[in-house]
Amino acid sequence: MATTTPRIRRHAPWTPYAFMAPFLVIFATFVLAPALLGIWMSLHDWDFMLENRPFVGLDNYLALFDSTSAVFEMFWNGMRATAIFTVASVPFLVAIPLALAVMLNRRFPGRTVFRAIFFMPYVLGVAVVGLLFRFMLDPNIGIVNGLLGTSIPWITAQPWAWISLVAMTVWWTLGFNTIIYLAGLQDIPSELYDAAKVDGASAWQQFRHVTLPGLRTVQLFVVTITILASANMFGQALLVTNGGPGDSTRTALIVMLAEGLESFRMGSAAAMSYLLAVFLGIVSIVQVLAMRERRPRWQS
């Protein structure tokens, strides 16, 4: 950070600000301003369609906790759907990429090709992935039932709908976490494995006592971003199950965007988004505290 440069006059005092200005203008307009505007909107009865947008204090937030309000039911149904999806998908998105990364970390011909193959679905957009899986999971003509010889209602009944959404998300995004684990694995000094082998450690023991402790920081990062990404679940549920069956896969983000950008009750929607963000913040803090405990001996 501190570049050890002699204090000579290298540029006019305004030069740095000129370099910063283009980004700062966009940053102020589309990050700082909306962050403040969102809070302000959430404190008003901000209806896009109305002239009057009276100040209502915390009413938009309180309504989310009031079981008699119009939004209570759908908001918490959405929160529950997002929570189910997160709890169901994060373990797979943490464990499978770790296993793949350990496998790809071995030296064998073509490993960079396989690395690219596992990552490939990630470069597709959710719209493409959603349409593709809607077709493949079709109960009547889909290839998944065709190959399995089953007639499972993948989209129209629970728990199949959740299984479908989790499986397609794992297929789609697993390459991202794999690459991050792989980078982490390559940072573990190979001397540690040599030492473990000298001590007669089995492959499993090496994984348990060298690999896992060495990946602790990376693991923390992966779990955090995967929880964040799962909480953003939107496109898959919209395109594959369309929130169904019933409203069971109508996630918090679908509810929030419908409230704000379809019904145009933006004050209420802004309150929803902040409440979801606060929940995520709490989850992240708890998870960081839970995972920070033991550090690998060679890192402390």
Next chain:
Amino acid sequence: MAVLTRPPAGSTPHPPPAAQRSGRPPGGLARQGMFWLFLLVLTVIFIGPIVWMFLTSIKTNPEATSVPPTLLPSSPTFEAYEGLLQLEGSYPVLRWFFNSLMAATLHMALVLAVASTAAYALARLHFRGRGVLFVVIVSTLFVPGFVFLIPNYLIIDQLGWLDTVWALAVPGAAGAFGVFFLRQFFAMLPTELEEAALIDGANQWEIFTRIVLPNSKPALATLAVLSFLSNWNDFIWPIYVLFSPERLTLPAGLRLLQGAYTTDYPVIMAGAFVASVPVLILFLFTQRYVIEGVSRSGLKG
């Protein structure tokens, strides 16, 4: 150590596989077989659906929806693609394609321009508030993006940008990732060349454009590809800020197509494939940069 284990000249550049290296008993061959079989199965799982999308797009609709499904089309046909092109009017797929291309290219150019200049100032120039500014910018990386959606819709509306390409290309350029990513790269560049250029009387703009940028091509390429991909694939934002059928991007348009052609799977898969080809080709040629960029994003944790 490295010298001792170096393979004799002319041998394969790859070190021997782990099984051989650790001198496993003869069972090793079977294990190797299992390993490659496992890789093959995984490859089919990961590529299969993408291939299936293409195969379906060159089938006739009766064949695409036949039970049991046929693997290969009995008589390949491009009628689904011809059908797509004839959908002008409410579903101008070609138009969507160019809209996506335009938005993603503009977005990419904007990200490179504003992120590189800001990153240069943060990495190399000295000014009051630099540290605070950097912390503020980086801290927004930890704020979930959905909290900006509703208020940004309002801001875009105030700017008169709803239903225009600006709504797609500009707001995303406020993201902190590009600035953070390039700043870390610029900070690692050696300063000697710049010192020499300064002594020769170069100003900061010349140093930036003639020394720093040319020496940062890999980082700039990574950021370019990542920002193009994310903008091309964006779904949530375009479906809300665009309304006119002729203004949509491909992902937003695909949703309309799905709604209108629920059961014409070859047409839907052809649309999906058209949206996939540019990013798959881009990935094919730039996968090193993409994967490098993603690995780096993990190191900040």
